[in-house]
Amino acid sequence: MPGEMDKPLISRHLVDSDGSLTEALSQGPKVGILGSGDFARSLATRLVGSGFGVVVGSRNPKRTAGLFPAAAQVTFQAEAVSSPEVIFVAVFREHYTSLCGLSDQLAGKILVDVSNPTEQQHLQHRQSNAEYLASLFPACTVVKAFNVISAWTLQAGPRDGNRQVPICSDQLEAKRSVSEMVRAMGFTPVDMGSLASAREVEAMPLRLLPGWKVPTLLALGLFICFYAYNFTRDVLQPYVQEGRNKFYKLPVSVVNTTLPCVAYVLLSLVYLPGVLAAALQLHRGTKYQRFPDWLDHWLQHRKQIGLLSFFCASLHALYSFCLPLLRSTRYDVVNLAIKQVLANKSHLWVEEEVWRMEIYLSLGVLALGTLSLLAVTSLPSIANSLNWREFSFFQSTLGFVALVLSTLHTLTYGWTRAFEESRYKFYLPPTFTLTLLVPCVVILAKGLFLLPCFRRRLAKIRRGWEKDGTVKFMLPVDHVLAEKTSHV
Numbered sequence: 001m002p003g004e005m006d007k008p009l010i011s012r013h014l015v016d017s018d019g020s021l022t023e024a025l026s027q028g029p030k031v032g033i034l035g036s037g038d039f040a041r042s043l044a045t046r047l048v049g050s051g052f053g054v055v056v057g058s059r060n061p062k063r064t065a066g067l068f069p070a071a072a073q074v075t076f077q078a079e080a081v082s083s084p085e086v087i088f089v090a091v092f093r094e095h096y097t098s099l100c101g102l103s104d105q106l107a108g109k110i111l112v113d114v115s116n117p118t119e120q121q122h123l124q125h126r127q128s129n130a131e132y133l134a135s136l137f138p139a140c141t142v143v144k145a146f147n148v149i150s151a152w153t154l155q156a157g158p159r160d161g162n163r164q165v166p167i168c169s170d171q172l173e174a175k176r177s178v179s180e181m182v183r184a185m186g187f188t189p190v191d192m193g194s195l196a197s198a199r200e201v202e203a204m205p206l207r208l209l210p211g212w213k214v215p216t217l218l219a220l221g222l223f224i225c226f227y228a229y230n231f232t233r234d235v236l237q238p239y240v241q242e243g244r245n246k247f248y249k250l251p252v253s254v255v256n257t258t259l260p261c262v263a264y265v266l267l268s269l270v271y272l273p274g275v276l277a278a279a280l281q282l283h284r285g286t287k288y289q290r291f292p293d294w295l296d297h298w299l300q301h302r303k304q305i306g307l308l309s310f311f312c313a314s315l316h317a318l319y320s321f322c323l324p325l326l327r328s329t330r331y332d333v334v335n336l337a338i339k340q341v342l343a344n345k346s347h348l349w350v351e352e353e354v355w356r357m358e359i360y361l362s363l364g365v366l367a368l369g370t371l372s373l374l375a376v377t378s379l380p381s382i383a384n385s386l387n388w389r390e391f392s393f394f395q396s397t398l399g400f401v402a403l404v405l406s407t408l409h410t411l412t413y414g415w416t417r418a419f420e421e422s423r424y425k426f427y428l429p430p431t432f433t434l435t436l437l438v439p440c441v442v443i444l445a446k447g448l449f450l451l452p453c454f455r456r457r458l459a460k461i462r463r464g465w466e467k468d469g470t471v472k473f474m475l476p477v478d479h480v481l482a483e484k485t486s487h488v
């Protein structure tokens with residue numbers, strides 16, 4: 001649509017000194033909106049605020065006019081669609097057919113489909129809402145846009161909501177015009193290709209934190225298992241075997257021996273797939289073979305698993321700082337002091353215990369500090385400012401350091417407890433011993449891969465070297481060429 005659409009959609013001149021927007025708007029090309037609901041109102045507000053001329057088409061303009069900004073014109077649908085080239089269809093899919101009476105006036109115009117299907121509709125319809133609209137108005141060009149932006153973000157502006165607006169259409173020109181509008185409204189257009197991808201764009205708002213489901217279920221599962229184990233050892237066993245009531249431990253103490261174990265196991269599960277991947281590449285002698293699906297999926301969920309580990313470790317640190325505040329801790333301290341006095345002992349000081357505590361707490365703090373660096377670098381705005389070597393340094397190298405520090409923290413906390421019979425309750429070993437297996441495998445394997453023979457081979461493989469040397473690619477056999485070159 002040359003001419004009208006060539007002009008920038010938004011007239012760049014500033015509004016008049018008296019701030020009256022209406023004159024400014026009359027010059028810029030008008031934008032039409034069909035529908036007068038929540039989305040239409042927010043869209044009109046944003047468009048007016050971005051300097052566009054807006055005309056709203058409603059079945060009942062009298063009733064709805066008062067809801068729109070003064071600068072927007074609210075009239076009947078037929079009148080609203082006569083002049084604008086771009087018209088937003090802010091009605092639900094089930095009401096598209098009610099617009100068919102406007103087909104003649106709409107012919108040749110750009111219709112922007114902003115609709116979202118419900119989960120159930122999305123599964124029920126094979127055709128996306130946008131493609132359905134295009135089938136009802138074959139003389140129009142349909143562009144899918146703005147469906148992932150809520151009416152609130154549209155109204156408030158992109159500062160506190162999602163800024164990206166996925167756009168798709170079969171007509172490049174139409175996509176360009178709408179992209180310009182998107183930018184003028186302060187959002188960022190993301191080209192999603194042809195209208196065939198409208199279904200994928202309509203699925204976006206239906207997803208809830210993709211990629212977090214499996215890691216969250218894993219963390220929850222680990223928490224339940226470790227909590228049950230600690231409850232059995234720390235509460236049930238004293239109750240059953242010694243008649244001592246330790247149920248008061250449930251809210252804090254048992255949680256603070258469960259959370260660290262979850263954090264620590266999750267952290268090791270972040271680095272285990274990398275080790276398995278490296279072992280596979282060494283074994284196959286190439287990087288040009290896909291990892292098995294389960295490993296691929298695991299590698300793609302490391303960020304979520306890592307952040308959940310950091311979350312649990314942070315809660316564990318907070319709980320640990322609260323331990324001295326517990327009433328039970330105070331009673332224990334006073335009772336211990338009385339016992340000391342009654343036993344006529346003055347000086348309670350176990351050098352080894354003092355050192356043990358000093359060391360494992362300090363290691364815990366260092367481990368958490370290192371993990372927070374990883375958490376910070378996984379924020380998109382920070383990650384985008386790092387090159388892949390810097391990102392890998394933080395995520396891979398520092399991540400491994402955090403794993404080693406957490407292991408030392410756990411070992412020094414455990415100290416010799418794993419070898420003291422009294423620590424076994426119902427014959428169950430101290431909880432920290434269960435957490436050590438996976439991290440130690442990862443640390444040993446990573447240590448192994450640092451040996452020059454493995455490190456050099458891995459580096460070669462990652463630069464494209466292959467074990468059996470020949471890189472298999474076949475040139476088309478050309479007999480004449482073969483003839484000519486055979487006696488070279």
Ligand SMILES: Cc1cc2nc3c(=O)[nH]c(=O)nc-3n(C[C@H](O)[C@H](O)[C@H](O)COP(=O)(O)OP(=O)(O)OC[C@H]3O[C@@H](n4cnc5c(N)ncnc54)[C@H](O)[C@@H]3O)c2cc1C
Nearest residue numbers: 271274277278302303306307310374375378395396399462
């Ligand atoms: C708090 C926290 C936040 C995290 N945030 C993120 C995040 O934002 N994004 C993220 O991805 N992870 C994140 N992680 C997970 C983890 O830190 C990273 O995935 C890290 O890169 C894993 O490093 P690695 O050494 O295990 O494996 P990698 O260095 O990723 O390598 C894994 C395997 O892939 C193969 N490989 C690696 N490089 C190459 C190459 N150049 N060519 C061919 N094959 C190669 C090798 O087999 C290697 O062993 C986070 C973890 C934590 C604890």
Ligand SMILES: NC(=O)C1=CN([C@@H]2O[C@H](COP(=O)(O)OP(=O)(O)OC[C@H]3O[C@@H](n4cnc5c(N)ncnc54)[C@H](OP(=O)(O)O)[C@@H]3O)[C@@H](O)[C@H]2O)C=CC1
Nearest residue numbers: 035036037038039058059090091092095098115116150151
């Ligand atoms: N609300 C939001 O945050 C978002 C909404 N959207 C999409 O925007 C579109 C509109 O949503 P929303 O504004 O919330 O919905 P509303 O119900 O608030 O408004 C829909 C409008 O459609 C018109 N309409 C209602 N019933 C009929 C009918 N039977 N026949 C013809 N037209 C009818 C009405 O306008 P009138 O009476 O003036 O003709 C009504 O104002 C939907 O497709 C939605 O998926 C997309 C992203 C976010």
Ligand code: HEM
Nearest residue numbers: 257260261263264313317320364365367368406410431432
């Ligand atoms: C500021 C940081 C930290 C502090 C102050 C801290 C403190 C503590 C304390 C006080 C205990 C003993 C808990 C109890 O018996 O009640 C403990 C145990 C433990 N901590 Fe930490 N810790 C920190 C960070 C971490 C991190 C980052 C990890 C691993 C990701 C971790 C993993 C563990 C484990 C596995 C145990 C043993 C739990 C058990 O088996 O009972 N800690 N820590």
Ligand SMILES: [Cu+2]
Nearest residue numbers: 117121122125
């Ligand atoms: Cu649908």
Ligand SMILES: [Fe+3]
Nearest residue numbers: 211212214297
């Ligand atoms: Fe997944």
